Amino acid sequence: MLQLYIGNKNYSSWSMRPWVLMRQAGIVFEERLVRFDSFDAQSQFKQTLGAVSPAGKVPVLIDDGLVVSDSLAIVEYLAERFPELYLWPLAVHDRARARSACAEMHSGFGALREHLPMNIEASLPEIGERVLRERPDVVADVHRVQSLWCDLLARHNGPMLMGSFSIADAFFAPVVLRFKAYGVRVHPDVARYMDNVLALQGVRDWVDGALREHDFRAFEEPYRSAPPA
Ligand SMILES: N[C@@H](CCC(=O)N[C@@H](CS)C(=O)NCC(=O)O)C(=O)O
Numbered sequence: 003m004l005q006l007y008i009g010n011k012n013y014s015s016w017s018m019r020p021w022v023l024m025r026q027a028g029i030v031f032e033e034r035l036v037r038f039d040s041f042d043a044q045s046q047f048k049q050t051l052g053a054v055s056p057a058g059k060v061p062v063l064i065d066d067g068l069v070v071s072d073s074l075a076i077v078e079y080l081a082e083r084f085p086e087l088y089l090w091p092l093a094v095h096d097r098a099r100a101r102s103a104c105a106e107m108h109s110g111f112g113a114l115r116e117h118l119p120m121n122i123e124a125s126l127p128e129i130g131e132r133v134l135r136e137r138p139d140v141v142a143d144v145h146r147v148q149s150l151w152c153d154l155l156a157r158h159n160g161p162m163l164m165g166s167f168s169i170a171d172a173f174f175a176p177v178v179l180r181f182k183a184y185g186v187r188v189h190p191d192v193a194r195y196m197d198n199v200l201a202l203q204g205v206r207d208w209v210d211g212a213l214r215e216h217d218f219r220a221f222e223e224p225y226r227s228a229p230p231a
Contacts, residue, residue: 004031006076007054007062009047010038011212013222015120015176017061018208020076023172026204027087029080036060038219074108077169091164100170103150103163107173111147113139118180119222122212127185129225134186147177148192155191161198175205 006024008017024031039045048058055062057071063079064070070079081089090097117133117140133140151163151174158165163174178199181188188196199205218228 004029005034005064006031007034007036007051007060007064009036009060010215010217010219010222011035011208012122012215012217013038013120013219014060015115015180016059016073018120018176019073019172020061020063020080022175022202022204022208023077023080023089023169024204025207026167026172026202027080027084027089029084029087037217038222040221073173074104077104077172081169089169091168096158096164099154099157100164100168103154103170104173106150107177111143111177113137114143114147114177114180118184118186119224120176120180121183121223121226122179122209123215124183124226125185126183126225130184130186133184144181144186147174148189151195152189152191155195160195163195167202171199171202172204175199175202175208178205179209 004024006017006021008014008021011018021033023029036047036050039047041048051058051060051062054064055069055071059071061073061076062069062071063076065079065083070076077089081087091100117137118130134144154163154170162168163170178196180186181192181196182200200209218226220228
């Protein structure tokens, strides 16, 4: 059976992408959650991951001895392994658009990722307001995400970015959760899309898991202090 190595569900946005894709598409897999202790070479996380994948990061997919690391490589592999699921859109131009969106997410939006890190259990609208007041680079990322979503939603008439659920939605699901946690004010079409993503069973299952963790990791928490023991 396929095995997917992931990090803490509350924090690990890269892990969330292939996990949501597989759950939503009905691909059966075994989840191997490696808890974040730290990312130091001596950490339990690095020791465990190092034995699985030389890249030493989550997510990692194992398929009968084949090791696929990196979220984008994993979803590409899954699309080829399960062609009948059409994880990418069928039409070549649509597929190119979906891939462009995912590649932009994968290699970009650094300011958004750094200053509004995923934290599913948190509600930090006052932090979101402050960051957006003080950081034009984050504002630019938020605008770009919204215009990318609006263009695709208009072209495909929703409810998902490419019309029906695809890798593109799995790739942006963590951004939906960031916008939610930090109370980012969005265009009405974007708000509707966010509701659609949050209603996906794959996303709900991941969020439920994150909310059950109760595993505060200080090095992933720039804005909250540890709850009382
Ligand atoms: N480009 C990688 C990024 C993966 C990544 O940075 N994962 C984080 C957890 S969300 C990690 O394992 N970090 C460990 C480290 O940086 O050493 C991907 O798309 O999968």
